[in-house]
Amino acid sequence: MAQRFNAQLRRQQEWGWLLSTWLFLSGTGSCLFLVYEVFGLPVVFARLSLGIIILGGIVLLLELGAPGRAWRGVSKLSTSWLSRGALSVSIFVASSALYLAPAFPAFSFLSWGEASAVAKVLEWIAILSALMITLYPGIFLSQNRSIPFWNTPWLVLAMVINAWLGANAVVLLGAGLLKEGSTVFGSLAWVMLANIVVTGLYLWLMERAGGAARESVRLLTREEVSRAFWVGVVLVGMIVPLALVVGMKSATVLTGLCLLVGGFLFRYCVLKVGVYVPSTVVQEGVDFSKLNRTSNALLEKEYAAMAANVGRRA
Amino acid sequence: MRTTGKSGNGSGVRWGVTVDLKRCVGCQSCTLSCKAENGTPPGVFWTWVVEKEEGTYPFAYTMYMPMRCNHCNDPACVPVCPTGASHQREQDNLVLVDQELCIGCHSCVVACPYQVRYIPESDRGYYGDKKTPYEEVKYKGWEAGTTQKCNLCAPRIDRGLKPACVQACPTRALSFGDLNDPESDIVKQIDQRKHFQPRVELGTDPNVYYLT
Numbered sequence: 224m225a226q227r228f229n230a231q232l233r234r235q236q237e238w239g240w241l242l243s244t245w246l247f248l249s250g251t252g253s254c255l256f257l258v259y260e261v262f263g264l265p266v267v268f269a270r271l272s273l274g275i276i277i278l279g280g281i282v283l284l285l286e287l288g289a290p291g292r293a294w295r296g297v298s299k300l301s302t303s304w305l306s307r308g309a310l311s312v313s314i315f316v317a318s319s320a321l322y323l324a325p326a327f328p329a330f331s332f333l334s335w336g337e338a339s340a341v342a343k344v345l346e347w348i349a350i351l352s353a354l355m356i357t358l359y360p361g362i363f364l365s366q367n368r369s370i371p372f373w374n375t376p377w378l379v380l381a382m383v384i385n386a387w388l389g390a391n392a393v394v395l396l397g398a399g400l401l402k403e404g405s406t407v408f409g410s411l412a413w414v415m416l417a418n419i420v421v422t423g424l425y426l427w428l429m430e431r432a433g434g435a436a437r438e439s440v441r442l443l444t445r446e447e448v449s450r451a452f453w454v455g456v457v458l459v460g461m462i463v464p465l466a467l468v469v470g471m472k473s474a475t476v477l478t479g480l481c482l483l484v485g486g487f488l489f490r491y492c493v494l495k496v497g498v499y500v501p502s503t504v505v506q507e508g509v510d511f512s513k514l515n516r517t518s519n520a521l522l523e524k525e526y527a528a529m530a531a532n533v534g535r536r537a
Numbered sequence: 538m539r540t541t542g543k544s545g546n547g548s549g550v551r552w553g554v555t556v557d558l559k560r561c562v563g564c565q566s567c568t569l570s571c572k573a574e575n576g577t578p579p580g581v582f583w584t585w586v587v588e589k590e591e592g593t594y595p596f597a598y599t600m601y602m603p604m605r606c607n608h609c610n611d612p613a614c615v616p617v618c619p620t621g622a623s624h625q626r627e628q629d630n631l632v633l634v635d636q637e638l639c640i641g642c643h644s645c646v647v648a649c650p651y652q653v654r655y656i657p658e659s660d661r662g663y664y665g666d667k668k669t670p671y672e673e674v675k676y677k678g679w680e681a682g683t684t685q686k687c688n689l690c691a692p693r694i695d696r697g698l699k700p701a702c703v704q705a706c707p708t709r710a711l712s713f714g715d716l717n718d719p720e721s722d723i724v725k726q727i728d729q730r731k732h733f734q735p736r737v738e739l740g741t742d743p744n745v746y747y748l749t
Contacts, residue, residue: 286643369648
């Protein structure tokens with residue numbers, strides 16, 4: 224009897240567009256700084272990275288119920304990934320701003336050159352904090368024991384790959400629009416393939432896990448957000464850009480746009496289909512029909528007697 | 538009343554509630570008394586009774602199951618809080634929210650497997666912007682945009698009283714006491730009766746026991 228109680232599944236209603244936007248911006252922005260460093264891209268991408276991270280921070284402030292005291296968000300570094308993330312964002316903004324500032328005429332009084340020790344230290348601080356910003360949103364979500372679909376390292380992996388692809392998308396847009404940066408990277412097609420494989424494995428494992436995780440996969444692929452998932456994430460975000468990278472290397476802007484749309488919708492879909500473990504919690508094996516009520520056998524006997532009386536009266 | 542000791546570690550007070558599912562008749566007295574005591578916003582109920590029809594005619598019956606914060610020993614909602622607003626009280630195990638610290642990030646609301654945390658968007662009362670005298674008084678106890686939840690009537694407990702829901706239960710389906718006190722009624726009930734803790738497999742170690 225407990226099974227029907229335990230079958231009640233409810234989707235989380237707390238987070239939607241705003242948090243998806245924050246996940247998208249923080250992942251893309253932080254990874255853009257890492258991509259800038261790894262591939263030695265023009266400095267415009269580092270500036271873009273800083274801008275995107277600041278924008279992500281503003282979006283997160285809008286999500287808060289009491290944004291006026293957001294500064295308190297770094298108070299629990301020992302346990303809270305949100306705290307650690309907020310601190311990483313603050314460090315990244317400060318260090319990358321200082322690292323990039325001397326290039327602007329208004330800040331030319333800052334004396335450190337690109338090769339100086341101060342610049343190197345600032346650069347490394349920015350790199351490490353960008354790495355942390357890339358990792359923490361996925362870990363933050365995967366810590367939730369209440370939502371099995373998120374409570375897996377596969378989500379962290381998928382978020383990191385999506386962040387990397389988002390950063391590459393910005394570089395592709397830059398290559399097309401600003402005429403700066405690399406054209407399509409040789410590794411991009413492999414990362415896209417990895418994204419498809421990881422997303423597929425993630426969904427397959429969640430489907431096999433059953434319960435709330437399976438319900439999340441069902442909502443993702445057949446209900447609720449299935450159109451956003453199949454058209455936005457799979458077709459626009461995975462298949463089309465992969466085909467473009469392989470077959471039409473000149474379409475950098477379109478490839479970049481597709482990846483950005485797919486990356487954003489991936490976060491949105493994952494958030495929207497977060498299904499809680501059933502809240503009406505009854506341990507398996509508890510039979511409510513036995514709770515101080517007349518047993519079914521007694522009731523059957525009573526009804527049989529009533530039926531016999533009715534038969535006699537007739 | 539003892540007020541020392543660390544929460545949930547077996548050495549101090551560990552407040553708990555037992556819910557006797559054989560006694561609960563689904564009257565919602567606990568729901569209403571909680572509402573009256575804490576003045577929660579429209580649509581928000583810190584405790585409520587789930588009602589479900591089971592079986593088939595002629596052997597159909599209704600099941601009742603009071604739901605509430607479980608004031609867990611290892612709560613999922615506390616470590617995710619970035620400000621320390623969600624915390625376990627030092628002198629016992631009560632999981633409380635300091636609304637002056639809460640930034641309304643929703644992390645704890647999502648983290649709680651029992652879905653018993655709420656963030657009201659506004660402080661509008663039941664009759665619109667103009668609050669009733671009762672709402673004027675009670676709504677000062679919480680802040681819109683921040684998390685609120687069952688505090689097991691901590692102010693009442695501190696005055697030596699039982700939580701309002703326990704006090705109001707006409708069938709005495711709800712019992713309250715110190716789970717660390719072997720002489721307390723609820724420990725004896727738990728020893729004598731079949732029972733379960735909700736979603737114990739998630740590792741939260743809830744302090745609400747359902748007696749079956």
